[in-house]
Amino acid sequence: MTAQWQANVSLKPFNTFGIDVKARHLVQAHDDADVLQALTAAAERGLDVLVLGGGSNLLLTQDVDGLVLHMASRGRRIVADDGEHVLVEAEAGEPWHPFVQWTLAQGLCGMENLSLIPGTVGAAPMQNIGAYGVEIKDVFAGLTALDRQTGAMREFNLQDCAFAYRASVFKANPGRWLILRVRFALKRTLDPHLGYGPVRQRLQEQGIEQPTAQAISEAICSIRREKLPDPEVLGNAGSFFKNPVVSSACADRIRAVYPDLVAYPQGEQGVKLAAGWLIERAGWKGYREGDAGVHRLQALVLVNYGQASGAQLHALAGKIQDDIRARFGVELEMEPNLC
Numbered sequence: 328m329t330a331q332w333q334a335n336v337s338l339k340p341f342n343t344f345g346i347d348v349k350a351r352h353l354v355q356a357h358d359d360a361d362v363l364q365a366l367t368a369a370a371e372r373g374l375d376v377l378v379l380g381g382g383s384n385l386l387l388t389q390d391v392d393g394l395v396l397h398m399a400s401r402g403r404r405i406v407a408d409d410g411e412h413v414l415v416e417a418e419a420g421e422p423w424h425p426f427v428q429w430t431l432a433q434g435l436c437g438m439e440n441l442s443l444i445p446g447t448v449g450a451a452p453m454q455n456i457g458a459y460g461v462e463i464k465d466v467f468a469g470l471t472a473l474d475r476q477t478g479a480m481r482e483f484n485l486q487d488c489a490f491a492y493r494a495s496v497f498k499a500n501p502g503r504w505l506i507l508r509v510r511f512a513l514k515r516t517l518d519p520h521l522g523y524g525p526v527r528q529r530l531q532e533q534g535i536e537q538p539t540a541q542a543i544s545e546a547i548c549s550i551r552r553e554k555l556p557d558p559e560v561l562g563n564a565g566s567f568f569k570n571p572v573v574s575s576a577c578a579d580r581i582r583a584v585y586p587d588l589v590a591y592p593q594g595e596q597g598v599k600l601a602a603g604w605l606i607e608r609a610g611w612k613g614y615r616e617g618d619a620g621v622h623r624l625q626a627l628v629l630v631n632y633g634q635a636s637g638a639q640l641h642a643l644a645g646k647i648q649d650d651i652r653a654r655f656g657v658e659l660e661m662e663p664n665l666c
């Protein structure tokens with residue numbers, strides 16, 4: 328059955344900033360056939376296509392004068408299991424956190440630190456999602472994508488994806504690859520990643536010395552609920568800027584003025600600075616312009632108090648970038664995709 332085309336659809340419920348722009352057309356793709364049909368029809372009609380997952384890493388600054396293809400495919404399965412190593416696969420439209428919870432319920436370990444990240448499985452490789460010391464590259468086994476340039480299906484292995492900090496071959500080539508399903512290599516034995524102080528501390532507070540994957544997931548969920556605004560209550564897209572990597576000389580220069588600079592050495596690549604620290608130190612935390620603002624507790628999170636437009640949030644981001652450049656000589660790069 329051909330997927331239904333809807334016209335003039337508000338995208339407010341489809342993006343976590345809650346920005347009220349319209350899509351000229353919207354199609355819900357439930358399987359590969361829906362995707363192929365929609366892309367063919369869009370090409371015939373000369374329409375640009377925006378692929379949309381959970382809309383949690385997007386800043387929509389204008390109406391989409393083309394087709395929004397919303398990935399609504401579902402399905403998750405164990406593909407191989409040797410008793411210790413387990414290969415699982417999920418369709419692109421599967422919501423990420425329920426998928427993580429499903430792996431934990433199967434007794435599988437590896438995804439626990441990535442709990443409660445919004446969005447879909449298909450978008451996760453886009454920016455190599457990461458949290459609490461783990462990125463999806465650490466559990467990635469492969470994915471199937473459609474090459475929108477050639478119309479051919481292609482399998483990607485770990486090397487093909489060129490994963491890096493909030494980066495991948497998919498992010499570097501916007502719109503080229505449409506990810507259909509992703510595979511993950513998980514284990515039955517836990518290799519805990521507790522390098523982040525707050526997670527260890529939360530577990531200790533609960534008297535847990537030898538945590539299970541489930542306990543780590545629950546600790547991380549509770550920390551995230553405290554730290555990050557819930558998009559259902561206050562529109563946001565999580566961290567709005569990437570943590571910038573600068574030369575050691577640049578970090579030393581800033582530290583000479585601000586001895587409490589938060590910085591993480593990255594070997595030969597330089598030093599990663601905490602973007603949130605820079606923004607907070609520059610006095611932006613809690614700043615508000617109309618309905619666009621910087622969260623009062625998290626300087627790295629821009630928020631929509633209600634009626635902010637994408638353009639207003641983008642303008643605020645630009646002011647912050649200019650100020651950080653002028654004050655610290657550091658370039659901040661936006662994390663959400665601008666549309």
Ligand SMILES: Cc1cc2nc3c(=O)[nH]c(=O)nc-3n(C[C@H](O)[C@H](O)[C@H](O)COP(=O)(O)OP(=O)(O)OC[C@H]3O[C@@H](n4cnc5c(N)ncnc54)[C@H](O)[C@@H]3O)c2cc1C
Binds near residue numbers: 555
């Ligand atoms: C409260 C909050 C907390 C967050 N915390 C984190 C965090 O800890 N770590 C982290 O890394 N991110 C975090 N994020 C960002 C976001 O959740 C992730 O980037 C997530 O993977 C985005 O998924 P999505 O389905 O919402 O993508 P969307 O926002 O729908 O799309 C993002 C980009 O991917 C493209 N895309 C979507 N689906 C596909 C597909 N199937 N194939 C090809 N391209 C596609 C879109 O065109 C767009 O360019 C957070 C966001 C919020 C709101």
